[in-house]
Amino acid sequence: GQQVMQIPQYQHVQEGEDFTTYCNSSTTLSNIQWYKQRPGGHPVFLIQLVKSGEVKKQKRLTFQFGEAKKNSSLHITATQTTDVGTYFCAGPIIQGAQKLVFGQGTRLTINP
C-alpha cells in the first residue's frame, strides 16, 4: 500500500555535527509536514512544504520538498543538545480514505 518511509531510524552524532533525515513516499504528495517529538513529549508541528522543489529554513533547520513531490529531507546544521528528539515526516495519502500518514521517525541522539 501507499506508505511514507523515513530513514535512518536512528542517528547519533557529536554536538556540532550535521544531521539529515529523509522521507520518501510511493506516491505524489500534495504537501509534506515535519514534526518533532522531544523525549517524553508529543509530536509538535514544525513546518509544511507544498510546492515542488520548495526549500524552507528555520534557523539551523533546512527543509526540502523534492521536484516530484515524493520525497523530502530535513537537515540540521551544527546540532545542539536541544535538537535531541524524534523527527517525523507526514503526508496526506489515500489508504482507504485520504488521511495524514506519518513516517516511522528518525530518533536523533547527541553526544555533548
Added chain:
Amino acid sequence: GAGVSQSPSNKVTEKGKDVELRCDPISGHTALYWYRQSLGQGLEFLIYFQGNSAPDKSGLPSDRFSAERTGGSVSTLTIQRTQQEDSAVYLCASSLGQARAFFGQGTRLTVV
C-alpha cells in the same frame, strides 16, 4: 478548546480489565487520529475518524480494541481485557482536513 486534551494522563490497570481513553480534539477539527507509541518507538496508527465515521480502522491490533467518536468531537478508545503488551502511550491528534495535526499529551497506559 485551546488544544487537544487527553484523559487520563496516566492509567494503571490490572491485566484483564477494560479501560477507556478519552480524546477531546480542537473544536471544529474534522479529522481525529489515534496512535500508539511504545518506548523509543515510532507512531503506530490505530484508527482515523472523519467526522463521526471511521473510514480507516486498519490499525486496531485486535477485536479487543474499539473506538467511537460522537458529535464530531470527543472520541473514546476502549481496550477490553487488557494485556501487558497493551502497555504504551496512546496519542490522539486532530486536524482540519489534511492540514497540520495537533497532538494531545497522551495517555500512558500500564497494564500490570
